[in-house]
Amino acid sequence: MQALDLAVANLTSPPVLAFVVGVLAAAIRADIRLPDAVYQGISLYLLLGIGIKGGVGLREAELTAIVPAVGATLLLGVSVPLVAVGLLRVLTPLGPIDRAAVAAHYGSTSLVTFTAGLVFLEASGLPVEGFAATLLAVLEVPGIVVALLLARRYLSDTDGWGHALREVVTGRSIVLLVAGLLIGAGTGAAGYAAVEPFFGGIFVGVLTLFLLEMGVVAGRRLPDVVRVGPGLVAFAIGMPILAASAGVVLGLAVGLSVGGAAILGVLAGSASYIAAPAAVRLALPEANPGIYLGASLGVTFPFNLAVGIPLYTWIAQTLG
Amino acid sequence: MRQQLSLVTVIAEAVLEHRLVSEVRSAGATGWTITTARGEGSRGVRASEWEGGNIRLETLCSPAVADLLFAALEAHYFPHYAVVAFEQQVSVLRGEKYGA
Numbered sequence: 001m002q003a004l005d006l007a008v009a010n011l012t013s014p015p016v017l018a019f020v021v022g023v024l025a026a027a028i029r030a031d032i033r034l035p036d037a038v039y040q041g042i043s044l045y046l047l048l049g050i051g052i053k054g055g056v057g058l059r060e061a062e063l064t065a066i067v068p069a070v071g072a073t074l075l076l077g078v079s080v081p082l083v084a085v086g087l088l089r090v091l092t093p094l095g096p097i098d099r100a101a102v103a104a105h106y107g108s109t110s111l112v113t114f115t116a117g118l119v120f121l122e123a124s125g126l127p128v129e130g131f132a133a134t135l136l137a138v139l140e141v142p143g144i145v146v147a148l149l150l151a152r153r154y155l156s157d158t159d160g161w162g163h164a165l166r167e168v169v170t171g172r173s174i175v176l177l178v179a180g181l182l183i184g185a186g187t188g189a190a191g192y193a194a195v196e197p198f199f200g201g202i203f204v205g206v207l208t209l210f211l212l213e214m215g216v217v218a219g220r221r222l223p224d225v226v227r228v229g230p231g232l233v234a235f236a237i238g239m240p241i242l243a244a245s246a247g248v249v250l251g252l253a254v255g256l257s258v259g260g261a262a263i264l265g266v267l268a269g270s271a272s273y274i275a276a277p278a279a280v281r282l283a284l285p286e287a288n289p290g291i292y293l294g295a296s297l298g299v300t301f302p303f304n305l306a307v308g309i310p311l312y313t314w315i316a317q318t319l320g
Numbered sequence: 321m322r323q324q325l326s327l328v329t330v331i332a333e334a335v336l337e338h339r340l341v342s343e344v345r346s347a348g349a350t351g352w353t354i355t356t357a358r359g360e361g362s363r364g365v366r367a368s369e370w371e372g373g374n375i376r377l378e379t380l381c382s383p384a385v386a387d388l389l390f391a392a393l394e395a396h397y398f399p400h401y402a403v404v405a406f407e408q409q410v411s412v413l414r415g416e417k418y419g420a
Contacts, residue, residue, distance in 0.1 A: 036356075160396075163339050281335045285400030 006310035022215015049199040051180015057130015068254035077142035081107030092231040100151030101287030105296040107143020108272035117266035126259035164283030224294030236299035244269025244312045258320035265312035271296035323415025326386040330377045331404040347388040352379040380418040
């Protein structure tokens, strides 16, 4: 597909349009948010569904294909926060603790961006390695830990550290994802067929509902971003492009398909807004949540959803 | 038979739930009740709007335990988190259950 076709196909997909509607609703202060329990239920469904599908793929994959891909993902998890801290130092007036807090979000990854990427690649006819969800699980934790360690020497109170590390490693997103991988790997393709109508058939519909909610929350974050200034906005767009390009190149280098390299790019380029904020709030209470959430949720997430995913796909097609 | 005890209420960011529960326990309270709460204060911003905004934690305890809990809140929570804490004197049945 050509670059423009990719962009148009992405922008007119139901999940992306639902997100746009959510942002507009936030702008006019309409209350269309999902009830808390429904939100929690849907996030559980998405995590488990992605995990189970990834587990089925993991069972069928060759170890020689998985190991280099996991290695490349770990390398991204460790290096992205380091690059992010350096870039923030150049682009923004933020102090060291706020820089580390933002870097933790960009070092980790986003389930919903990954899921939107999978849906997009499937619609574009680009196959993705079945074990891609394993890479999502691998990338979730190391970036947060690296960034928190960078900030540790600047802290006056490290009382929340144990709780923060526990939150990172046993948070519901990583636990549900790993649980799904285990279920999928244990049951295999034959077992998955029984739950496919629920976890596959209606998946994009449920994702659409979730993105409506995300739109409202992201829309509310926009004023925070404006307050911090153009440097942070430049970072929140430049960093994902840089990290995603590195992800695509590394993905192709370790033998992933074009679709697989594109999804590794999406993983590297996306910023966390569920696991990282909770951990950062506990470990770095002095950091301003308006800054890290504004950047990851207010700028990077919408950018990736609208522009990033087709852009990274195009980069993978061009290089692959 | 009624006894006088402290009812301590802490309203805080939901992300602090596990930490606050361990503070309550180590201060010596024998139990607590947590409900989700909504509201607005001077800080406004939450780390995660999806992890359930705020919690309201209540515990019945002796005034000495309340003092320990308040000291912990002052040292580690008030400077950087959205936390409201207050104490009321209440009459409680079976006060020995709560450390009277």
